[in-house]
Amino acid sequence: MDSALRERVGQVLLPGDEFCCDTDGVISLSDTVRPEKVLCGPGLRRSGDRLLVCKSGVLRHKEPNVFWIDSQQWRYVPVKGETVIGVVAAKSGDVFKVDFGGSEQASLTYLSFEGATKRNRPNVQVGDLVFAQFIVANKDMEPELTCMDSSGRANGMGVFGGGGLLFRVSLGLVRRLLSPGSELRSDLEKLLPCELVVGMNGRVWTRAADVQKTLVLANLLQSCDTMSCSQRRQLFSRVRQGAL
Amino acid sequence: MEACNTSDVTLRAFGCEHNLLSRPDGSASFVQGDTSVYAAVYGPAEVKVSKEIYDRATLEVLIQPKVGLPSVRERSQEQCVRETCEASLLLSLHPRSSLTLVLQVLHDDGSLLSCFLNAACMALMDAGLPMSCLFCGVTCAISADGQIITDPTAAQEKESRALMTFAVDSRERKVLMSTTKGSFSVHELQQCIAVSQKASEKMFQFYRDSVKRRYSKNL
Numbered sequence: 036m037d038s039a040l041r042e043r044v045g046q047v048l049l050p051g052d053e054f055c056c057d058t059d060g061v062i063s064l065s066d067t068v069r070p071e072k073v074l075c076g077p078g079l080r081r082s083g084d085r086l087l088v089c090k091s092g093v094l095r096h097k098e099p100n101v102f103w104i105d106s107q108q109w110r111y112v113p114v115k116g117e118t119v120i121g122v123v124a125a126k127s128g129d130v131f132k133v134d135f136g137g138s139e140q141a142s143l144t145y146l147s148f149e150g151a152t153k154r155n156r157p158n159v160q161v162g163d164l165v166f167a168q169f170i171v172a173n174k175d176m177e178p179e180l181t182c183m184d185s186s187g188r189a190n191g192m193g194v195f196g197g198g199g200l201l202f203r204v205s206l207g208l209v210r211r212l213l214s215p216g217s218e219l220r221s222d223l224e225k226l227l228p229c230e231l232v233v234g235m236n237g238r239v240w241t242r243a244a245d246v247q248k249t250l251v252l253a254n255l256l257q258s259c260d261t262m263s264c265s266q267r268r269q270l271f272s273r274v275r276q277g278a279l
Numbered sequence: 280m281e282a283c284n285t286s287d288v289t290l291r292a293f294g295c296e297h298n299l300l301s302r303p304d305g306s307a308s309f310v311q312g313d314t315s316v317y318a319a320v321y322g323p324a325e326v327k328v329s330k331e332i333y334d335r336a337t338l339e340v341l342i343q344p345k346v347g348l349p350s351v352r353e354r355s356q357e358q359c360v361r362e363t364c365e366a367s368l369l370l371s372l373h374p375r376s377s378l379t380l381v382l383q384v385l386h387d388d389g390s391l392l393s394c395f396l397n398a399a400c401m402a403l404m405d406a407g408l409p410m411s412c413l414f415c416g417v418t419c420a421i422s423a424d425g426q427i428i429t430d431p432t433a434a435q436e437k438e439s440r441a442l443m444t445f446a447v448d449s450r451e452r453k454v455l456m457s458t459t460k461g462s463f464s465v466h467e468l469q470q471c472i473a474v475s476q477k478a479s480e481k482m483f484q485f486y487r488d489s490v491k492r493r494y495s496k497n498l
Contacts, residue, residue, distance in 0.1 A: 108407030
């Protein structure tokens with residue numbers, strides 16, 4: 036199975052494609068048999084001894100044995116541990132309801148902010164933006180967010196300050212922005228110094244020196260979605276030469 | 280466009296465009312000859328309590344005709360499309376949520392239901408919803424002299440003795456849905472199924488090529 040998957044890394048797969056376990060039904064007694072382990076990420080499902088593809092996209096691989104399907108989509112499905120940008124939609128007693136663009140609203144208790152106690156409530160209003168992390172994300176349960184890491188520190192999470200602009204890009208672009216050593220991010224950094232907050236749910240918040248630069252940045256990012264690497268370089272160099 | 284025998288299946292020129300609408304989560308347009316349909320998918324999104332199903336997603340299909348309001352004909356087509364989509368989607372992965380598929384007719388020149396099915400499959404795939412397999416729709420007409428015509432035009436449909444539409448899945452080429460009109464023999468039905476299965480090969484190859492083209496920029 037491992038070799039069959041490796042062969043198709045970088046190719047486009049469609050739902051319904053499958054990989055079979057290539058055992059020939061003979062177990063060697065003399066050789067030590069190393070069990071072949073494959074870790075499946077999004078888009079791959081195990082069914083019996085077969086591996087089924089359930090999303091269209093490009094098959095990706097990470098050493099030693101992680102495989103997943105990289106697909107371009109717009110709707111976010113919560114995953115535990117991912118950080119997202121949400122909008123506080125309602126305040127009801129001890130919990131805030133946060134809209135993060137998924138199928139239901141997530142809950143966020145007022146105690147899950149850094150330094151918050153029963154006496155000292157955080158200042159969160161309806162309509163505020165929060166950068167938070169999923170601690171419960173399960174298809175059968177209500178998603179739950181927190182603005183603290185496991186050691187009780189904010190670690191960059193919490194309520195956003197004033198200014199800045201929130202916009203939406205595709206989830207594929209978000210993953211490209213957040214991947215370590217991303218070319219897109221380093222190109223952007225060279226082009227325009229700015230604050231950039233990227234939520235895994237496709238929402239991006241940015242603030243540059245002034246409103247005009249912020250808008251330029253937002254437009255650039257949104258157009259990056261449908262551009263290849265060379266097209267992007269061309270656009271960025273045009274912008275750098277002053278075609279703002 | 281033309282009549283054909285079982286060995287060589289001819290379909291009208293067809294084409295597709297992905298992700299052309301900005302608001303929906305997934306969209307596609309599908310063109311078969313002069314028949315053209317837009318499809319848009321929203322979801323998994325919040326569901327009305329009355330429509331909530333505790334262990335799977337609720338799929339709603341809405342067909343908008345070119346003019347006027349949807350009527351009985353659209354309702355029956357909606358049901359055909361919905362049942363096909365339910366068979367191929369893994370709805371249990373998104374319980375208590377809603378999926379909405381909107382199909383807008385741009386022009387009807389025969390084989391409309393198969394065009395709906397193809398557009399729906401493309402849009403669902405574009406939205407990145409988990410599917411167990413793909414499906415495609417093929418319409419066959421049996422003309423008065425017993426010839427089988429795949430992908431008929433509206434004029435050919437009108438002259439035909441019988442009209443059948445099949446949805447074929449991509450894994451085992453099995454029939455997921457069938458709807459028929461007119462009179463025909465069992466033998467003719469089986470012949471039509473065989474023809475549509477052959478035609479589906481072409482469709483699925485096209486699906487693959489068009490998705491490949493879509494992802495060509497981030498390979």
